[in-house]
Amino acid sequence: MSPPLIRVENLKVHFPVKQGLIWQRQVGWVKAVDGLNFTIQPGETLGLVGESGCGKSTTGRAILQMQRPTAGKVYFEDTELTALQGEPLRQQRQRMQMIFQDPYASLNPRMTVGSLVGEPLAVHQLAQGKEKRDRIYQLLAMVGLQPQYYHRYPHEFSGGQRQRIVIARALAANPDFIIGDEPIAALDVSIQAQVINLLQTLQTELGLTYLFIAHDLSVVRHIADRVAVMYLGKIVELADRVSLYENPLHPYTQSLLSAVPIPDPTLEAKRQRIILTGDVPSPMHPPKGCCFHTRCPFVMPACRQEPGPVFKAVSPGHSVACHLVEQ
Ligand SMILES: Nc1ncnc2c1ncn2[C@@H]1O[C@H](COP(=O)(O)OP(=O)(O)O)[C@@H](O)[C@H]1O
Numbered sequence: 482m483s484p485p486l487i488r489v490e491n492l493k494v495h496f497p498v499k500q501g502l503i504w505q506r507q508v509g510w511v512k513a514v515d516g517l518n519f520t521i522q523p524g525e526t527l528g529l530v531g532e533s534g535c536g537k538s539t540t541g542r543a544i545l546q547m548q549r550p551t552a553g554k555v556y557f558e559d560t561e562l563t564a565l566q567g568e569p570l571r572q573q574r575q576r577m578q579m580i581f582q583d584p585y586a587s588l589n590p591r592m593t594v595g596s597l598v599g600e601p602l603a604v605h606q607l608a609q610g611k612e613k614r615d616r617i618y619q620l621l622a623m624v625g626l627q628p629q630y631y632h633r634y635p636h637e638f639s640g641g642q643r644q645r646i647v648i649a650r651a652l653a654a655n656p657d658f659i660i661g662d663e664p665i666a667a668l669d670v671s672i673q674a675q676v677i678n679l680l681q682t683l684q685t686e687l688g689l690t691y692l693f694i695a696h697d698l699s700v701v702r703h704i705a706d707r708v709a710v711m712y713l714g715k716i717v718e719l720a721d722r723v724s725l726y727e728n729p730l731h732p733y734t735q736s737l738l739s740a741v742p743i744p745d746p747t748l749e750a751k752r753q754r755i756i757l758t759g760d761v762p763s764p765m766h767p768p769k770g771c772c773f774h775t776r777c778p779f780v781m782p783a784c785r786q787e788p789g790p791v792f793k794a795v796s797p798g799h800s801v802a803c804h805l806v807e808q
């Protein structure tokens with residue numbers, strides 16, 4: 482196996498929680514990301530899935546150093562990003578891009594499509610004049626947009642087309658690694674598949690590596706090679722796509738999966754939904770022991786005790802943190 486493109490070691494992001502209007506007193510921490518370990522191979526898509534608030538976006542931002550981690554290390558090939566600052570970090574960042582959920586908020590409404598797509602070329606001084614214009618036309622073609630859109634403004638486009646502009650802009654500086662933070666969640670269902678297909682085609686043609694963030698397992702099923710399931714700042718299960726969908730081991734993964742419709746009508750008729758009771762606990766006061774024990778249908782006394790279950794491999798490429806699996 483080739484060395485990973487991205488390596489994340491014990492990544493933590495804890496936000497201080499402050500109270501009081503004038504003298505802001507720190508009253509605790511939100512452990513948004515609490516000790517993640519994973520790698521992403523070159524050319525691979527890793528799906529990162531979990532309910533809203535479990536720390537997915539913070540993980541993405543911490544990998545790119547848009548949010549400095551509290552602890553842990555992030556490597557891009559052999560370079561430790563967490564040790565870089567200033568110009569060396571800026572140079573590495575050029576090779577990584579993030580695409581956000583909302584294509585309406587990510588584009589400056591006062592800029593034309595051409596200047597939006599060309600902005601990274603100017604920022605990183607990659608091209609100017611005719612060379613820059615040609616590159617912008619090439620990028621528009623790559624994402625399936627007409628060259629005559631060059632002089633139009635974002636408000637003239639639909640959500641799907643805007644997300645194509647966002648993607649063209651992300652590709653401008655020729656990145657190796659792209660984080661999609663729920664990139665299709667805000668789009669009409671009919672448009673979602675088109676954008677997924679576009680991302681897959683671009684991946685094959687340009688040899689891109691993806692971290693694809695989604696809040697449910699149905700979306701990443703079509704795009705991810707491996708899937709990491711996150712709950713309250715921790716990865717509870719990580720496996721290749723086939724193992725995860727056919728043999729989910731963590732009760733949380735099982736419950737997420739039970740919510741995904743099955744295309745086969747006979748299997749779909751037999752699908753049992755596992756409805757979790759209670760709300761996601763506050764990341765300020767995560768449960769002791771296993772972080773999932775307050776909602777787990779199979780909770781045992783050991784699950785309430787410290788330390789929680791260890792995240793470990795049960796078969797090659799399939800890791801899980803659950804006491805049920807250890808027995
Ligand atoms: N800048 C911040 N300051 C304080 N808390 C934050 C900040 N960003 C995120 N959080 C908190 O961290 C947790 C994880 O957030 P986030 O990473 O956005 O989750 P997700 O993307 O999975 O919905 C949430 O409880 C959120 O309120």
Ligand SMILES: [Mg+2]
Pocket residue numbers: 534537538539662
């Ligand atoms: Mg998010």
